[in-house]
Amino acid sequence: MMKINEKFKLAVMVLVTLALITGCAYTTKDLNEQSVLALNWVQTSAEFHAISYQNYNLAKMNLDRFLASYSGSKPVAVITDMDETITDNSAYQSFLVGQDFGYSSKTWGPWIAAAQAKAIPGAVEFFNYAKQKGVETFYISNTKMDFLEGAKKKLTALGFPYVDDKHMLFQTKSSDKQERRDIVAKDYEIALLLGDNLNDFLSVFAKKPIAERSAEADKIKAEWGNKFIVFPNPLYGDWEGAIYKGNWGAGPAEKDKMRKDALERWDYKP
Ligand SMILES: [Mg+2]
Structure with a gap:
């Protein structure tokens, strides 16, 4: 039989061990800290502005070139994604810094509603230019239908056409998104x-590992900057899912490890 003071000592030891484990555990809050520099880049760099203009200038040139040689009977359309292509949600991502939770529809809903x-x-200038040229815009987004009305308000207030x-x-x-792209392609020339x-x-990029995603991008290298205009998003995306091998449900410590394991490091002993 343990004496009372031995039981007390054991209880204290268990509590101290638990406190140490909890204190050392890598949390979602810690993981969110890793976004700070990427958020700084999106929100403060003039380079981000310049790349965005560069992409929309390219889109305008390519659209003009397309229209100059197009003689088909279908009306012409452009297809665009919404988040981080025409709208910047970096303030939502910044809100997560310092919080012990990640993205969820519970906080995304109020963010959309706040517009x-x-x-x-x-972006606004390009899509209005396209409209002037008789080209319709289709917004294909993986935002859930619950947020459609909020998104409409937001895009209208920003001045986007065809909302x-x-x-x-x-x-x-x-x-x-292929099914939705096919719906547009039935009646429009994209x-x-x-x-x-x-x-x-x-x-073809869906749920592919890192190397295969890159290999697929290489296969169609002539399309980038031509029919396909890609915008930089260092905050989130399927590239991140590829690092986790699709395991989005992994814990923060595991995600931290997978991120660091994915780094290509210079093997040097200073
Ligand atoms: Mg997007």
Whole structure:
């Protein structure tokens, strides 16, 4: 039989061990800290502005070139993704820094409702230019239908054209956008696609490991900057899922490890 003071000592030891384990555990809050420099880049660098303008200048040149040689009978359309292609949600991502939780629809809903996302530099001008040229825009986003009305308000306030049910194809069933691209392609000639995630262009990138995603991008290298205009998103995306081998449910410590394991390091002993 243990004496009372031995029991007390054991209880204290258990408590101290638990406190140490909890204190040392890598949390979601710690993981969110890793986004700070990427957020700084999106929010403060003039380079981000310049790249955005560069992409929309390229889109305009390519659209002009397409229209100059197009003689088909179908009306012409451009397809664009929404988040991080035409709207900047970095303030939402910054809100996660210092919190012990990641993205969820519980906080994303109020963010959409607050309509505080900014337009990506050059976006509003480009889509209105396309409209002037008789080109319709279709917004294909994996935002859930629950957020459609909030998104409409946001895009209207920012000055985007074609903000209506016909032109906004949000996610109903699959996150694969091909079915929705096919709906547009039935009645329209698609001049351009714009997105920050390679699934915004083709489905071949879905759920592929890191090397295969890159190999698929290499196969169609002539399309980038031509029919396909890609926007930089260092904050999140399927590239991140590829690091986790699709295991988005992994804990923060495991994600931290997978991120660090994915680094190519210079093997040097200073
Ligand atoms: Mg996006």
